[in-house]
Amino acid sequence: xxxxxxxxxxxxxxRRYQMGPRLWxxxxxxxxxxxxTRRIERHRETGAKAERALVEYLKTRxxxxxxxxxxxxxxISEVCRIWFDELKQQKKATSTVNTYEDVLRLHVLPSVGSxxxxxxxxxxxxxxxxxxxxxxxxxAAKHAKTVLSQVMALAARHDAIDHNPxxxxxxxxxxxxxxxxxxxxxxxxxxxxxxxxxxAVARDIPAIVDFMLGTGLRIGEALAVTWEAVxxxxxxxxxxxxxxxxxxxxxxxxxxxxxxxxxxxxHLPPWLVTLLRxxxxxxxxxxxxxxxxxxxxxxxxxxxxxxxEALDPxxxxxxxxxxxxxxxxxxxxxxxxxVREIADQLGHKRVSVTQDTYFGRAQPSPEVAKLLGVIDxxx
Numbered sequence: 001x002x003x004x005x006x007x008x009x010x011x012x013x014x015r016r017y018q019m020g021p022r023l024w025x026x027x028x029x030x031x032x033x034x035x036x037t038r039r040i041e042r043h044r045e046t047g048a049k050a051e052r053a054l055v056e057y058l059k060t061r062x063x064x065x066x067x068x069x070x071x072x073x074x075x076i077s078e079v080c081r082i083w084f085d086e087l088k089q090q091k092k093a094t095s096t097v098n099t100y101e102d103v104l105r106l107h108v109l110p111s112v113g114s115x116x117x118x119x120x121x122x123x124x125x126x127x128x129x130x131x132x133x134x135x136x137x138x139x140a141a142k143h144a145k146t147v148l149s150q151v152m153a154l155a156a157r158h159d160a161i162d163h164n165p166x167x168x169x170x171x172x173x174x175x176x177x178x179x180x181x182x183x184x185x186x187x188x189x190x191x192x193x194x195x196x197x198x199x200a201v202a203r204d205i206p207a208i209v210d211f212m213l214g215t216g217l218r219i220g221e222a223l224a225v226t227w228e229a230v231x232x233x234x235x236x237x238x239x240x241x242x243x244x245x246x247x248x249x250x251x252x253x254x255x256x257x258x259x260x261x262x263x264x265x266x267h268l269p270p271w272l273v274t275l276l277r278x279x280x281x282x283x284x285x286x287x288x289x290x291x292x293x294x295x296x297x298x299x300x301x302x303x304x305x306x307x308x309e310a311l312d313p314x315x316x317x318x319x320x321x322x323x324x325x326x327x328x329x330x331x332x333x334x335x336x337x338x339v340r341e342i343a344d345q346l347g348h349k350r351v352s353v354t355q356d357t358y359f360g361r362a363q364p365s366p367e368v369a370k371l372l373g374v375i376d377x378x379x
């Protein structure tokens with residue numbers, strides 16, 4: 001009677017072989033979920049390291065192979081499906097999952113979905129990304145590169161290819177436009193103009209703009225603030241989440257900010273406390289501070305349109321919600337706060353691109369409220 005086969009997803013005895021002065025090979029027979037037993041190897045500078053690398057890989061292979069085996073002849077569309085199913089199980093932001101799904105639907109699947117894994121070479125990937133860049137722009141190409149790279153990395157983990165070809169494609173450069181901050185005079189003119197616009201007032205635009213200027217919050221964070229997160233006695237607001245769109249549900253409050261550093265309690269300037277005290281708590285189902293005119297969560301996209309329609313006639317056509325955030329940061333910088341304090345206020349992971357250093361969580365300075373109080377002072 002012959003030796004019984006290995007159970008699916010398991011491997012046999014690991015053997016080490018010295019290949020050279022500083023090169024060892026560890027190998028073992030592994031029985032894939034298609035029933036085929038394959039010889040798997042890993043090479044490192046010592047036998048122990050080679051064996052550890054092999055065991056780590058075999059554990060990963062057993063996990064991913066249980067969903068479906070990927071070979072060199074598997075179509076990219078199928079690898080994309082497996083990859084996206086795994087992505088949805090991870091704790092990714094809803095907006096990230098939606099973005100990746102759009103990239104698959106609009107770019108990856110129509111262009112390379114019918115190819116087999118072995119057919120996606122560096123040249124093929126490079127031409128695909130160049131086409132996306134030329135048709136849709138460099139930002140879309142960078143997203144497409146990220147998704148295709150992760151898809152091909154999954155294929156590599158199955159040994160369907162020797163290496164991830166996307167790693168060797170040409171770099172994609174996205175020109176970043178420097179965000180412009182409003183001057184204090186521009187802030188005052190803009191606020192006065194919004195208050196004089198009856199349609200903007202009816203849409204609650206002046207109050208939303210004031211809140212972003214007085215806190216430096218992202219628009220999604222501002223629209224997700226609930227009255228439970230506001231303590232007018234202590235003059236603080238806690239940033240607990242952000243507004244995001246879920247397919248099939250619409251706009252919802254994601255119960256966590258955009259980044260890990262986004263969890264923070266901010267001090268409110270006195271003029272903003274006065275503004276909030278004057279607002280009616282209309283008892284909308286989400287108890288948000290800035291509901292839609294119909295008492296629902298505001299549509300972030302529609303709010304940006306409302307902003308555009310209110311700002312353009314005031315000759316602030318270059319201003320977006322991000323400029324309010326930049327303005328708050330600039331005022332704080334001009335007031336003498338440290339870069340660390342400003343990063344804590346804005347919820348940034350990194351203090352600056354040049355330093356590229358992560359700091360531990362800290363409480364934003366109460367001095368913030370005093371400095372941002374200048375917005376509501378007469379010159």
